[in-house]
Amino acid sequence: MKKTVFMLTAVALMLLAGCSNSAAKTDGSKDSQAQTKSEVTIQDANGEITVPKAPEKVVVFDNSALDTMNVLGVGDKVVGAATNNLPDFLKAYQKVESAGGIKEPDLEKINALKPDLIIISGRQRDFQEDLAKIAPTVFFSTDNKDTWKSIQNQVNAIAKIFGKEDKAKKEIAALQEQIEATKKKAADSGTALVLLANEGSISAYGKGSRFGIVHDTFGFKEADDTIKASTHGQNVSYEYVLEKNPAIIFVVDRTKAIGGDDSQNNVADNALVKQTTAGKNQKVISLDPSVWYLAGSGLESVKIMIEDVNQAF
Structure with a gap:
């Protein structure tokens, strides 16, 4: 009888251990999926780069990227920019923190802002390595050999980061229609x-x-x-x-x-x-x-x- 009880107890413990391991695997799988969903891989001027998905705090030095973020409805994620060198149509962003000059980022200030993502253009290229130590840094540069395609690639990359692909597709299609009309004239x-x-x-x-x-x-x-x-x-x-x-x-x-x-x-x-x-x-x-x-x-x-x-x- 004691032997039977012992065997039943052992079997029960094994089953519990199996359930525990299964639960651990399931939980681990969920964690893994959540981690994967929290990041996204895009193409910038340097090649592939993995950045946070839907970042909450972004420092933007590339005015064109700021422009696109604004149109896509994610301008509220911008916490810092080169506020003294904004195009007239982006003057509303002068209210965000100044992240330094357009050719000389303020590294100390940017570090204090604790951004999830930094976006730069060619004017800040010399600071890319230092900026990347603060947060993932995306570098956009227009390929003048095929301007429109390059612009679309940049827009789609930004849209992918923020989950705004459908909005970007509609905006690009509208611009394409205007471009075709202009080309004819x-x-x-x-x-x-x-x-x-x-x-x-x-x-x-x-x-x-x-x-x-x-x-x-x-x-x-x-x-x-x-x-x-x-x-x-x-x-x-x-x-x-x-x-x-x-x-x-x-x-x-x-x-x-x-x-x-x-x-x-x-x-x-x-x-x-x-x-x-x-x-x-x-x-x-x-x-x-x-x-x-x-x-x-x-x-x-x-x-x-x-x-x-x-x-x-």
Whole structure:
């Protein structure tokens, strides 16, 4: 009898242990699933990076990313930004904490903010390693060889982080429709030249440049297809502009975007420019510098840029 009781007790203990192990495995599996769901892997300019899913506290230096977050309805997650260098349409974010200058992040301040995620652009690239020690740091950079595709990739990456993929899809589709309409008009509008004005000097930009979206996405023909693509453009003279004689001249006033003496930046008033087809037809068009120079690859940015170039029609 004692032997039987002992055997039954042993069996019961084994069953309990089995249930306990099973429960432990189940709980562990749930923990594992929760951990997986709390992170997401995206593509940034460096490749794949795993970041927190739906972060609650984000420091944003990339104005275009801030733009996209705002449109996607997650701007309330921003706790810090380069508040002194915001485009006009993002001025509402001046109320968040200043995280430093657009080229010099305040590492001590950012650390004190305890962000879950940091988003940077090329202007903060030198600080990426230091920022990554504070929180996962995403680096976005537009590929000027295929601007629109690159912009879509950035938007989709941000949407994936915050679980806003459906919203991003609708916004991109709406922009695509506007882009197609602009391309049709641009095809018959003649050649165009993009100039950056900076305290009296001018630089030209073509395909593959920071303003290449005018040509590769919006469809304007280049007045000069030999312009060397570079961050700062190709330094040119007003004689050059007259020689190329574009039907449309788009002007980005860098000085108005960042400050300085812009008294010599009125390209339309130049005597040689007035002799061009663009000058004669009042097609010297000023683009919003706070968008084109300080942002340019966010959802609202692209919408404003489309409206800007449509002034040519």
